Amino acid sequence: MQSELEQLLVLQDRDQKIKQIQSEVRTLPQQRAQLEGQLKASAAALDAAKHKAQQVEVEKKRLELDVGTRETSIGRLRTQQYETRKNEEFRAIGNEIERYQKEIQGIEDQELELMEQADKLKIETAEAEKQAAAGRESVARQMADLEAKGKALDERLQALTAERTEIASRVDEDVLDRFQRLFASKGDAAVVGLRHEVCTGCHMKLTPQTVHRVKGERELVSCEQCGRILYWED
Numbered sequence: 001m002q003s004e005l006e007q008l009l010v011l012q013d014r015d016q017k018i019k020q021i022q023s024e025v026r027t028l029p030q031q032r033a034q035l036e037g038q039l040k041a042s043a044a045a046l047d048a049a050k051h052k053a054q055q056v057e058v059e060k061k062r063l064e065l066d067v068g069t070r071e072t073s074i075g076r077l078r079t080q081q082y083e084t085r086k087n088e089e090f091r092a093i094g095n096e097i098e099r100y101q102k103e104i105q106g107i108e109d110q111e112l113e114l115m116e117q118a119d120k121l122k123i124e125t126a127e128a129e130k131q132a133a134a135g136r137e138s139v140a141r142q143m144a145d146l147e148a149k150g151k152a153l154d155e156r157l158q159a160l161t162a163e164r165t166e167i168a169s170r171v172d173e174d175v176l177d178r179f180q181r182l183f184a185s186k187g188d189a190a191v192v193g194l195r196h197e198v199c200t201g202c203h204m205k206l207t208p209q210t211v212h213r214v215k216g217e218r219e220l221v222s223c224e225q226c227g228r229i230l231y232w233e234d
């Protein structure tokens with residue numbers, strides 16, 4: 001009976017290790033997705049910086065055109081002013097020219113601001129490019145690490161599963177069935193120690209009769225509270 005309990009404990013150890021590795025394997029896709037997310041985020045930051053710089057260029061061109069149309073208008077007005085003989089009309093045209101010139105001044109101020117912005121954006125874009133490149137490198141490295149980890153876990157899992165199958169083949173079929181059902185339903189352990197008259201699975205105190213039977217080690221005894229198989233620990 002003792003040897004049967006020992007077999008079950010070894011089996012349980014393998015099952016626990018298998019379970020732990022399986023849960024580690026399950027986290028791999030999420031870790032991969034996280035890295036891909038990092039990559040996307042840094043690419044998006046770079047795109048955003050480039051797009052902003054483009055927008056500023058477009059805006060600069062538009063302002064240049066605005067200045068151009070006003071200069072054309074001023075030229076046309078100057079011809080009209082030159083040709084007129086009426087003082088009133090001369091003054092009116094002069095006022096219009098002045099208005100256009102003021103507008104041009106305002107636009108040129110905006111252009112200056114945009115040029116400053118463009119300079120800043122150039123630096124920002126270069127920085128984003130640098131960060132994106134560094135990010136790609138770091139993600140590639142971490143991806144390779146993850147892949148290596150996945151492979152190692154797979155190998156360990158295969159080895160443990162083979163070992164587990166071998167151990168299970170030596171356990172009595174009914175006992176194995178009882179153990180497997182318990183392990184699946186409890187999630188942590190099917191076989192637990194009895195320490196100071198307490199089941200270490202559910203932490204409930206056991207009856208003296210159960211304690212006596214476990215100590216006797218002549219049969220597989222279950223905890224009255226949680227049903228786990230008990231072994232003598234103290």
Ligand SMILES: [Zn+2]
Pocket residue numbers: 199200201202203204223224225226227228
């Ligand atoms: Zn218990």
